[in-house]
Amino acid sequence: MFLSMEKGEIKNNITIRFIDLFAGIGGFRYAIQNAGEKFNLKVECVLSSEIDKECQKVYRENFGEEPEGDITQIAAESVPDHDILLAGFPCQPFSIIGSLKGFEDARGTLFFDIARILQAKKPTVFVLENVKLLVGHNKGETIKRIMGTLEDLGYHATYKILNALDFGLPQKRERVFIVGFREPCFFDWPKKNIPMKPLSEILEKNVPKQYFASEYIRKKRLSKQSPTKEPTIWHENKAGNISAYPFSCALRAGASYNYLLVNGERRLTSREMLRLQGFQDTFKIICSYTQTRKQSGNSLPVPVAQAIIENVFKACGCAHTDYFCETDKLIIDGQLRLMHS
Numbered sequence: 001m002f003l004s005m006e007k008g009e010i011k012n013n014i015t016i017r018f019i020d021l022f023a024g025i026g027g028f029r030y031a032i033q034n035a036g037e038k039f040n041l042k043v044e045c046v047l048s049s050e051i052d053k054e055c056q057k058v059y060r061e062n063f064g065e066e067p068e069g070d071i072t073q074i075a076a077e078s079v080p081d082h083d084i085l086l087a088g089f090p091c092q093p094f095s096i097i098g099s100l101k102g103f104e105d106a107r108g109t110l111f112f113d114i115a116r117i118l119q120a121k122k123p124t125v126f127v128l129e130n131v132k133l134l135v136g137h138n139k140g141e142t143i144k145r146i147m148g149t150l151e152d153l154g155y156h157a158t159y160k161i162l163n164a165l166d167f168g169l170p171q172k173r174e175r176v177f178i179v180g181f182r183e184p185c186f187f188d189w190p191k192k193n194i195p196m197k198p199l200s201e202i203l204e205k206n207v208p209k210q211y212f213a214s215e216y217i218r219k220k221r222l223s224k225q226s227p228t229k230e231p232t233i234w235h236e237n238k239a240g241n242i243s244a245y246p247f248s249c250a251l252r253a254g255a256s257y258n259y260l261l262v263n264g265e266r267r268l269t270s271r272e273m274l275r276l277q278g279f280q281d282t283f284k285i286i287c288s289y290t291q292t293r294k295q296s297g298n299s300l301p302v303p304v305a306q307a308i309i310e311n312v313f314k315a316c317g318c319a320h321t322d323y324f325c326e327t328d329k330l331i332i333d334g335q336l337r338l339m340h341s
């Protein structure tokens with residue numbers, strides 16, 4: 001059995017199994033499915049976990065299966081074998097992680113739940129996502145502990161802050177991604193060279209009145225910022241200053257309703273928020289505006305995750321377009337093998 005290449009397209013019959021932890025509305029799953037499609041690789045989700053009922057509903061509607069609930073209640077041994085672990089873990093336990101000394105000490109944090117699954121199942125690769133703040137937290141101690149714990153588990157891990165703006169999305173969203181491999185291998189962070197989509201491709205036309213801010217708020221905005229010719233998103237910072245950009249500042253789950261206003265006058269619609277994270281219009285919206293706003297604010301920039309996963313596939317030797325490769329050599333002992341460095 002060979003990977004066959006026709007006009008740059010790879011055909012093969014391997015299935016890459018992944019688990020989707022802290023799944024939210026499935027940003028990571030969306031990204032790996034897109035990457036799989038791009039390289040003509042079959043990807044299969046063997047476990048998803050998400051505690052929030054509203055997210056679970058959205059996930060079921062869009063991916064055809066309801067995630068299991070609380071990860072802390074899932075025994076690591078019961079997690080199916082998988083090649084890739086994906087997790088956009090919540091930032092809530094930072095303060096706890098900051099004082100950790102190692103794996104055992106991580107008990108009681110949600111990062112520990114990732115670590116215990118890595119320890120029990122030893123997937124070939126993991127990709128984790130978190131807020132940029134993680135890197136500077138506790139003077140760099142927190143990320144140092146996390147990387148140390150991953151290393152103790154036998155992983156060769158590296159992290160990088162990437163901005164959605166550099167991957168085609170008109171959203172300034174900086175996130176830290178951590179990628180780890182069970183064995184040393186060739187892995188490159190994706191290049192930042194995708195031109196930003198113009199806001200006009202994101203914004204909806206004929207937006208209903210209910211999205212418009214009150215006269216009072218609009219006047220207040222106009223007292224601090226002049227209208228712009230091209231569409232802009234007006235951002236109010238903590239000090240109350242207003243800036244207008246041809247892109248959105250980071251969507252945030254818990255921000256005030258007037259934190260981001262299109263042209264200083266209206267809120268983003270549910271569809272616009274999902275577009276700003278890279279979800280296509282085929283992604284079904286089934287929750288209230290408030291829930292979708294929270295979910296999209298918590299989700300990840302899909303094209304960034306996709307670009308990373310594509311490079312993970314390349315590191316695993318299953319996405320080369322320039323030579324033929326024996327399919328059976330991609331799987332060793334039932335798991336994806338790596339291209340060794």
Ligand SMILES: C[S@@+](CC[C@H](N)C(=O)[O-])C[C@H]1O[C@@H](n2cnc3c(N)ncnc32)[C@H](O)[C@@H]1O
Nearest residue numbers: 022023024025027050051052070071088299300
């Ligand atoms: C930062 S969000 C990740 C969102 C996801 N990457 C996406 O694309 O939508 C973290 C998610 O973890 C979920 N979560 C928090 N505690 C959890 C737990 N104990 N078990 C499972 N999910 C949990 C939250 O409900 C939230 O949706």
